[in-house]
Amino acid sequence: MRILVVGGGAIGLLSARLLAEAGADVCLLDQGGLGGESSWAGGGIVSPLYPWRYSPAVTALAHWSQDFYPQLAARLLGDTGIDPEVYVTGLYWLDLEDEATALAWAAREQRSLLAVSIEAVHQAVPVLGSGYSRALHMPNVANVRNPRLIKALRAALLNMPTVTIHEQCAVTGFIQEGGRICGVRTEAGDLRADRVVVAAGAWSGELLAGLGIALPVEPVKGQMILYKCAESFLPSMVLAKGRYAIPRRDGHILIGSTLEHAGFDKAPTENALDSLKASAVELLPALAEAVPVGHWAGLRPGSPEGIPFIGAVPGFEGLWLNCGHYRNGLVLAPASCQLLADLMLGRQPIIDPAPYAPRGRLT
Structure with missing residues (x-):
């Protein structure tokens, strides 16, 4: 089977890797450089910012991915020598308005989330500012150094003989024959395949519009800043008022992020x-x-309720989606890509695929 994957972010890279490992010939395309968009720009917290505020569909993908990330990082390190730096620091949420809801969610989902005194937080994180009165703590939350994850995935794909990568290769349309999608058109020429996967992040809706498909995925801008501090400066991630601080192992501190609708x-x-x-x-x-x-x-890639589109597109045989992960692309990538591979290869899916199916969610 020859598969084209359109989009070289974390979702596209990991989809390509899993499909190639299963024996497919994979061609991966990106309009720019691999991982140069939201996969590079994000913070890399391996959790939704407020996991209890999401639907069970997002929770199912998040839990599978969180449990799998250490294994993924170890394997990539072994295969490529590049460490994605999955760094378990824990996360403190400060002065939440829906603290009771969060604790009830954690009990229901059997996730470790504890109410702790603000004095305990200041002991654990001495550099934290004053003025906070309450905190919840999830001790096992990690962050992944997303640029290194992208670098490791790229290196892994380059080592696979059945994978071809085309960067700076924008898709301008699809090849459609008899109602079937059998390739894509690019500025460098046509590329044909048995199946095409759209994993183009915020650009996925624009691509599908050319087929008359209304995919509700739109760009939502986010800005971040970076500081360099001592390695021990910030021992844990902290989040308050919708903004967070993420420590890397080498002392870099990410602060994010804005939420802007600016095309x-x-x-x-x-x-x-x-x-x-x-x-x-x-x-x-x-x-x-x-x-x-x-x-x-x-x-x-903003989407309704942040629920990604994973699966075959009805009425367009050969066309598949893995896109629309909104704020949680890095969090959900391992599970989303495993689910896509399971569906495409006819295997038992890791979770119920129904909530993510494009059928009924496109017009």
Whole structure:
């Protein structure tokens, strides 16, 4: 089987890897460089920001992925020598309005989430700002260093003889014969395949519009800033008022993120920079004396309720989707891609695929 995967972010890369491991010939296309969009720009928390606020469909993918990430990272390190740095730091949520809902969700889902005193938080995270009164703690939450994850996945694919990669190769349309999708058109020429997977993130809706399919996936801009501190500066992730601080092992601290509906505009703005710096100082006052070493923007693939589209497109034989993960692409990638591979290869799916099926969700 020859499969074309359109989109070289974390979803496309991991989909390609799993399909190739199962014996398919895979051609991976990206309009830019691999992983250069939201997969690179995100924070990499291996959890939805507020997991109890999502539907069971998102929760099912998140739980499978969270449990699988350490194994994925270890295998990529062994295969490529590149460590994606899955870093278990835990996460503190501060002054939540729906604390009772969160604790009830954790009890129901059997996830470790505990109410802790603010004094205990300050003991664990001495650099945390004052003014907070309550906290919830999930000790086993990790973050993945997403640029390194992308680098490892790319290296793994380059080592696979049945995988071909085309970067800087924008898809301009689909090849359709007798109601079947049998390839794509690009500026460099046509590429044919038995099946085509659209994993193009925020651009997925634009691609499918050419077939007259209304896929409700749209770009949602997010901006972040980066600081460089001592390695021991921040021992845990912290989140308050919708903003978070994420420590990397080498002392880099990510602060994010904004939520903006600005089309495909990815330009960082001074307003966002000022807002993010204010959030950084509120969370971690010592950063008032620090200068950000990075500021960027990315485009999330926004979708209704953040539930991705995974599966075959009805009425267009040969066309498959793995897109629309909104704010949780890195979190959900392992499960989403495993589910796609299971469905495409006729295997028993890891979870019930019904909530993600394109059928009934497209017009």
